[in-house]
Amino acid sequence: TKVDTVMHEAYRPQLHFSPKEKWMNDPNGMFFLDGEYHLFYQYFPGGTKWGPMHWGHAVSKDLIHWEHLPIALYPDSTGYIFSGSAVVDHHNTSGLAKNGEIPIVAYYTIHDDKKAKAGRVDYQTQAMAYSLDKGRTWTKYDQNPAISNPGIIDFRDPKVSWNSKSKQWVMTLAVKDHISFYGSTNLKQWKKLSDFGLNEGDHGGVWECPDLLTMKDEHGVEKNVLIVSINPGGPNRGSATQYFVGDFDGKTFKNDTPGKNSGWVDYGPDNYAGVTFNNIPKEDGRCIMIGWMSNWFYAELVPTEKWRSAMTIPRVLTLRTIGKNHVVQSLPVVEIEETIESTGKISTREVDTLDITAEAKVDVRLSRIQGRIKKANFVFELSNAKGEKILFGLDDVGGKFFVDRSASGKVNFHPDFKLGIQAPRVRDSEWVEFTAIVDVASIELFFDQGATVMTAIYFPNDGYSKLKLYGKNGKVSTDAIVVDELKTIW
Ligand code: FRU
Numbered sequence: 341t342k343v344d345t346v347m348h349e350a351y352r353p354q355l356h357f358s359p360k361e362k363w364m365n366d367p368n369g370m371f372f373l374d375g376e377y378h379l380f381y382q383y384f385p386g387g388t389k390w391g392p393m394h395w396g397h398a399v400s401k402d403l404i405h406w407e408h409l410p411i412a413l414y415p416d417s418t419g420y421i422f423s424g425s426a427v428v429d430h431h432n433t434s435g436l437a438k439n440g441e442i443p444i445v446a447y448y449t450i451h452d453d454k455k456a457k458a459g460r461v462d463y464q465t466q467a468m469a470y471s472l473d474k475g476r477t478w479t480k481y482d483q484n485p486a487i488s489n490p491g492i493i494d495f496r497d498p499k500v501s502w503n504s505k506s507k508q509w510v511m512t513l514a515v516k517d518h519i520s521f522y523g524s525t526n527l528k529q530w531k532k533l534s535d536f537g538l539n540e541g542d543h544g545g546v547w548e549c550p551d552l553l554t555m556k557d558e559h560g561v562e563k564n565v566l567i568v569s570i571n572p573g574g575p576n577r578g579s580a581t582q583y584f585v586g587d588f589d590g591k592t593f594k595n596d597t598p599g600k601n602s603g604w605v606d607y608g609p610d611n612y613a614g615v616t617f618n619n620i621p622k623e624d625g626r627c628i629m630i631g632w633m634s635n636w637f638y639a640e641l642v643p644t645e646k647w648r649s650a651m652t653i654p655r656v657l658t659l660r661t662i663g664k665n666h667v668v669q670s671l672p673v674v675e676i677e678e679t680i681e682s683t684g685k686i687s688t689r690e691v692d693t694l695d696i697t698a699e700a701k702v703d704v705r706l707s708r709i710q711g712r713i714k715k716a717n718f719v720f721e722l723s724n725a726k727g728e729k730i731l732f733g734l735d736d737v738g739g740k741f742f743v744d745r746s747a748s749g750k751v752n753f754h755p756d757f758k759l760g761i762q763a764p765r766v767r768d769s770e771w772v773e774f775t776a777i778v779d780v781a782s783i784e785l786f787f788d789q790g791a792t793v794m795t796a797i798y799f800p801n802d803g804y805s806k807l808k809l810y811g812k813n814g815k816v817s818t819d820a821i822v823v824d825e826l827k828t829i830w
Contacts, residue, residue, distance in 0.1 A: 347830035351644050351781040351799055354706050354828035355679065356633065357406045358650040359396055363388050365639065366497075366549060366613035367630045367651055368395055369412075369426035369446050371475070372620050377403055378475050379630065379651070380412055380446075382423060388648050389640045393420040393451070397475075402675045403628070403654040405829045412478050413448070413469060419455075422464070423497040423549055424448030426475070427509065427527070428619040434470070434527040441472040445527050447511065449496035450485060462489035464496050466513070468527070487530050492516055497549045499615055500527070504554075506590025512552040512566070517543055519550050519568065521593065534592040537568070541582050541601035544573020549581075549613040552588060553627055555659040557666060563596075563659060564588040565668055567605060569613050571636050574604070576761045578637035579612035581605040585659070585666040596666065603667055607763030608743065608794035609635045610782070611652050627657040628673065633782055633797060638754035643799050652795060653777055653784055662767055662791065669767075669790035672777055676708065679826040686711070686821035693810040694818065702825035705803045707778045711821030712771040717812035722778065724749075724802040732785060732794070734772055736813075739765050741792055743785070749800030767791035771819065778804070779826075 346360050358364065362385050369380035376399045383396030395413035398406045413421045426446040429436070436443040446469045455463035465485035469478045489495050494516040503510040503523075511522040511530060518537035522530040537547065551567040566584040574580025582601040586594045596602070605614060614631025631652040634642065639649060655670040684700025697704055704722070717736040723729035731744040743761040745751065751758040767788035775786040780803065785794045807823075809816065 344830050346646070348828075349646065353650040353779045353782060354830060355404070355676070355777070355779045355826055356650040356653060356782065357398060359383060359647050360408055361647050362386070363390055364396060364632075364647070364649045365390065365634070366423045366632050367615060368423050368448065370615065370630065371426045371428055371444065371618040373428055373442075373444070373474055375401055376474075377401070377617065378426070379406070380426070381651070383411065385411065388646070392453070393422055395421050395448070402678060403673050404675050404678060412475075413446075416480075418484070419450040419452035419463070422449035422451045423613065425499045425501075425615065426618065427500050427502065429527060433509070433525060436470050437472060442474075444471040444475050445500075446470065446478065447486070447498040447500050449498065451496070461493050462491055464494070465489050466498050466511075483528075486528065487522065494546050499549070499551045501552060501618055503588070503590060508590070510552060512550045514547045514550050514568070517547055519547065519566065519593070521552075521591075523590075536566070536593045540595050540599060541568065541584060542570055542573050545571045549615060551615040552593070553616060553657070555627060555657070557659045557661055559661070563666060564593065565659065566593055567615065571612065574609065575607050575763065576609045577756050577759065578609060578635040580607075580609070581612060581614055581631065583668050585668070602665065603766065605629070605668060605670065606631065606793045606795050607741075608785070608796045609761060610797045611793075611795040612636070614652065616657070626673075628654050629657055629670065630654050633795060637756055641753040642797070643750045643753060650782065658790075660791070667766055667791055670793055671775065671786050671790040672784070676777070676826070679829065681825045681827045683825070684823045686818065686823070688819045690815045690817045691809070691811075692815055693808060696807040696809060696821070696823060697805065700823040702823050703805065704778055704807045704823065704825070705780060705805060706826045706828065708824040708826060709776045709778070709807070709821070710774065712773050712819040713809075714817035715770055715772060716814070716816050718816045719810055719812055720776075721808050721810070722783070722804045723806045724800050724804050726800070726802050728800045728802070730783065730796070730798050730804070732783065734765070739768075741765060741785070741787055741794060743783070743794055743796045745796055745798050748798040751799075761794065761796060763792050763794050765792060
């Protein structure tokens with residue numbers, strides 16, 4: 341097989357999706373059909389900063405290896421193509437198929453920049469496009485906009501899914517500081533159902549990219565989870581994604597913890613606008629999410645040359661009970677194991693300092709590290725020959741997980757990039773289970789079965805090749821630490 345040199349330049353993720361060149365932000369329109377996962381994304385082919393938005397496109401058979409496809413949707417005289425979703429209309433409820441095809445129906449926001457510049461407030465509307473060839477080519481609906489603007493500046497990011505309880509398509513839409521739900525039986529005409537959120541959850545920024553999920557907890561209790569991205573106002577500054585657990589009765593969403601959100605999908609600074617795949621087969625049943633692995637604070641400033649941004653590793657969301665509350669946990673999809681090149685094991689013991697790379701004898705630049713550590717003040721240090729490093733671990737006294745990228749390499753492109761990152765310990769127990777995915781310029785940390793997740797990007801001047809673990813206040817006990825060196829997908 342031939343090596344794609346473009347996909348091996350400095351800071352280029354080797355396990356994560358990134359565009360071959362130019363600017364990318366949010367994942368859009370994700371669905372599964374006939375053995376293929378489709379990923380669309382906010383894309384500007386004209387530069388490495390945000391610009392007139394298109395929908396880029398890629399497909400994968402396993403959520404790990406991606407094939408870049410031609411741009412799916414181009415902006416036109418009505419405006420840019422902002423974020424949205426796509427559903428598989430198996431029963432042709434839309435009537436768009438004339439010859440027995442299965443329509444894929446995409447909803448996105450048209451952003452009319454000319455109207456915005458003219459000082460009007462109604463420049464974002466919801467529009468539809470469809471594909472009759474399994475997502476390869478798209479036709480814009482001739483009666484767009486399907487939902488016109490009620491006079492609100494931020495009116496966007498339609499996420500459509502089938503609601504089996506109320507037997508209708510439900511569109512979840514971000515409207516500045518709240519969510520509006522719309523219902524439809526034919527994917528063409530939409531009726532407003534309700535609003536949610538004015539006095540709920542965090543409001544440090546604008547609400548964007550929502551998603552309404554139906555999930556069962558470990559006791560089989562069915563709940564609805566409402567995902568809402570917010571920018572700025574995240575727990576570690578800038579962009580982040582909060583969620584609410586409650587019940588959607590086909591009309592309104594009722595929050596189980598009125599006034600509060602139930603937590604953050606990811607407490608780190610670099611996971612934004614994440615939404616889930618539509619049409620995952622029942623036999624699979626997973627709720628699979630991908631997020632944009634950056635932050636609006638500095639996304640346009642990060643020191644990559646030819647392209648900007650990558651997606652997170654696809655993650656499986658599960659609903660679990662902790663005490664009286666429901667929490668959403670997430671872990672990387674198991675498909676990642678197809679990329680394991682070699683495995684190093686660390687003997688279980690009590691240590692002051694553990695040189696993980698020396699003992700495991702695998703390359704950690706592209707790796708998965710898993711295991712358990714007894715609750716203590718512990719620090720992992722991932723570093724390079726230049727002495728640049730990123731630290732992460734548990735501050736047991738403060739009961740918080742942390743990531744410290746202040747000396748991680750290039751950090752001065754934005755004043756906030758080097759600031760400390762913290763997250764609560766959501767699921768407390770004697771042992772801290774962890775999974776870390778390291779990929780050239782990013783780390784994704786899943787603590788306590790994914791109850792606390794932190795994602796952070798970094799830009800060292802030389803690849804990180806050393807990993808060690810030490811206790812801050814004495815020894816640390818480790819158990820079953822396994823380091824998997826992973827293979828590049830490009
Ligand atoms: C979120 C977002 C969306 C919008 C898109 C534009 O990152 O601001 O609300 O649709 O990006 O690219």
